[in-house]
Amino acid sequence: MGIGKNMSETKGRVLGELREETNTNNNNNNKSRRNRRHRQRKMSPGQKLFQTCNEVFASTGPGIVPSPQNIEMLLSVLGGIKQEDVGLKPEMPFFSSNNPRRTPKITYLHIYECKEFSMGIFCLPPCGVIPLHNHPGMTVFSKLLFGTMHIKSYDWVVDLPPHMPTIVKPSSETLTPDMRLAKVKVDADFNAPCDPSILYPADGGNMHWFTAVTACAVLDVLGPPYSDPDGRHCTYYQNFPFSNYSVDGLSIPEEERTAYEWLQEKEKPENLKVVVNMYSGPKIVEN
Structure with a gap:
């Protein structure tokens, strides 16, 4: 019984720590996304285009077309430039x-x-x-x-x-x-x-x-x-x-x-x- 109690207490403590860590990570991710959106709102259109190109072409090369999602993202940014x-x-x-x-x-x-x-x-x-x-x-x-x-x-x-x-x-x-x-x-x-x-x-x-x-x-x-x-x-x-x-x-x-x-x-x-x-x-x- 003593061993079972100790194991139960340990398991509960570990699960609690995992939940706390998960909540912290989720909060950090949400905060990161909010910061990224805030930075993008503050960017000039030209700067936003530059940042988007950096992201879109990072994994491409000669003859390699960006993914459909990246194409749509770049077209959207480019379309907004005057x-x-x-x-x-x-x-x-x-x-x-x-x-x-x-x-x-x-x-x-x-x-x-x-x-x-x-x-x-x-x-x-x-x-x-x-x-x-x-x-x-x-x-x-x-x-x-x-x-x-x-x-x-x-x-x-x-x-x-x-x-x-x-x-x-x-x-x-x-x-x-x-x-x-x-x-x-x-x-x-x-x-x-x-x-x-x-x-x-x-x-x-x-x-x-x-x-x-x-x-x-x-x-x-x-x-x-x-x-x-x-x-x-x-x-x-x-x-x-x-x-x-x-x-x-x-x-x-x-x-x-x-x-x-x-x-x-x-x-x-x-x-x-x-x-x-x-x-x-x-x-x-x-x-």
Whole structure:
């Protein structure tokens, strides 16, 4: 009986300590969550975007897409950012062109870059163009902050018939072997304010070009960023209508042909002028 009593007392004391420890941990966790929410409320929108990118891209890499939950979280934060949150106004000199006869120069405001992701803003005057280019192994989030922009984007056609290689062998001498078939994903004007967009390493319009209908600004988040040493080069393309060429064994109904184009790699356009400036909006602090 004495032994049983001692065991009972010991068991009761241990259970009490466990309950006390559990309550303490729960209180600490609740306090931590409240503190985190309080800090987020106090953060500037740009700082909140930076913190979210740190979290979202921490476990990703080339060709690895963030989880659906993280994608939704980042889209939500990005969607809430306005031009004034990053210190931009349409009357700034970035958005005007001094010589209408020349191709307008584009300004890139560098916000942040590390191995996992980069943040920056493209500022385009009216008629400014970012030519057709790719995003190898990247997940890209974009938010049109103001203005009207025409976006045309493509994905590679990878579901060709089994006897047709992805890089086609042409039946016409004018269609070179390095031309690849792509399907138009988007071809439309976008007006701010609008929802942010996302493209993925292999779909969603991985290759795109921007044309400024009016002066506009685009906030871009790339995960991971371009890196020549790591083989993530920015490749430019020339597009050709599908109907310009014919390929043995490849047939697409006539009414669908406008949705397909041939893309061919090209050198960086000589008239593309991008000036890199440091971001001077509300300060973003690295932890």
